Amino acid sequence: MSNAYKSAGVDVHAGYEAVERMKKHVQKTNRPGIMGALGGFGGVFDLSSLQYKQPLLVSGTDGVGTKLLLAIQQKTYNTVGIDCVAMCVNDIVAQGAEPLYFLDYIAVGKNQPQMIEDIVEGVSQGCIQAGAALIGGETAEMPDMYAHDDFDLAGFAVGVVEKDKLIDKGQVKAGDVLIGLQSSGIHSNGYSLVRKIFFKDNDYTLDSQFPELSHSLGQELLVPTRIYVKEILALHQQECVHGVAHITGGGFIENIPRMLSDELTAKIDMDSFEILPIFKVMQRVGKLTQTDMLGTFNLGIGMVVAVPREKLEQAKDILKNSEIKHFVIGEVIDKNQPSQYEGKEVIL
Structure with missing residues (x-):
């Protein structure tokens, strides 16, 4: 191939090498239903093959x-792929869908095959956790848009659910109990504020203790987002789910109401669950109010499930089989009182 493209900053041969390196990771995600091999146009x-009606x-x-x-600052690339998968599959499982397949998009300033392989290794790990196949993707080298070591990462997940098993907000009722599934940390939202608190408003470093x-600040901030597919599908299979909220950008305040009709709200007992240490540190260092925290972060709860009260004990029994901690954090109530974000009892 001509060197003309390389003279423009795009290394085609490095791209070929990256594809070869990632193949072994992609193959680990194969599941029934996959057709064709990596490298096709789609x-x-x-x-x-799924036997859905x-x-x-x-x-x-x-x-x-x-x-x-x-991740770029720490040259640690093999965890953010898990984050990317988690952010997508947690959203679709919140509607009852079993993840089927995933595609990724990686944009780089310079195609560095080892870095690309590390990123895709993380993506494949996330896909394995979610039961999804990594069936394609794109790596774009754009030296005029990204600095040499910079990259961006996005993904796209598709899942399937029986029509009569789709979870939507019309199913949640007043009296439903809210179960919170513990997060692994900050997950993948609020990092502009996180970086401002620690590195702009204060002089902490990634090595700060x-x-x-239990880890350095840098390590703590890269803990990958937890994937909740197995837990939600297990609950849904036993008809223990009226609604699910993935606690992402906007925290409790924005996301829990997304599973509720306009006539309902949620009452949360702030003493009912374990607020993870990283959030306590951020609130103290950043001098943030509880309202700030509730409107930005997950506080240690990555997924909230609205469970029919008569199914509560069954749901708790199902979740005993998971390594993820769960807490009864509140209940769904009629929307007849104003929102309240400070104090022990929160009304969303």
């Missing part, structure tokens, strides 16, 4: 945001 999935496809797309800047944290 990924192909055979829905007829009235299948609905549910899709979701997301990125990792400015958490990537911390806090007595509350």
Whole structure:
């Protein structure tokens, strides 16, 4: 091939090497329904292999945001792929969908095959956790848009659910109990504020240590987003789910109401669950109010499930089989009182 493209800053041969390196990771994600091999113009999935009667496809797309800047600074690339998958599959499983397949998009300033392989290794790990196949993707080298070591990462997930099993906000009722599934940390939202608190408003570094944290600050901030697919599908299979809220950007305040009709709200007991140490450190260092925290972060709860009260004990029994901690954090109530974000009892 001509060197003309390389003279413009695009290394085609490095791209070929990156593709070869990622193949072994992609192959680990194979599942029934996959057709064809990596490298085609499109990924192909055979829905007829799934035995669904009235299948609905549910899709979701997301990125990792400015958490990537911390990965770049630490040259740690094999966790953010998990984040990317998690942000997408947690959204679609919140509607009851079993993830089927995933595609990624990586944009780089310079195609560095080892870095690309590390990113895709993380994506494949996330896909394995979610039960989804990595059936395609794109790596774009754009030296005029990104600095040499910079990259962006986004993904797209597709899942399937029976038409009569789709979870929507009309199913949640007053009296439903709210179960919170513990997060692994900050997950992938609020990092612009996180970086401002620690590195702009204060002089902390990625190597800084806090007595509350078991890792350096940099390591703590790169803990990958937890994937809740197995837990939500297990609950949904036993008809223990009226609604699910993935606690992402906007925290409790924005996301829990997304599973509720306009006539309902949620009452949360702030003493009922474990607020993870990283959030306590951020609130103290950043001098943030509880309202700030509730409107930005997950506080240690990555997914909230509205469970029929008569199914509560069954739901708790199902979740005992998971390594993820769960807490009864509140209940759904009629919307007849104003929102309240400070204090022990929060009304959303």
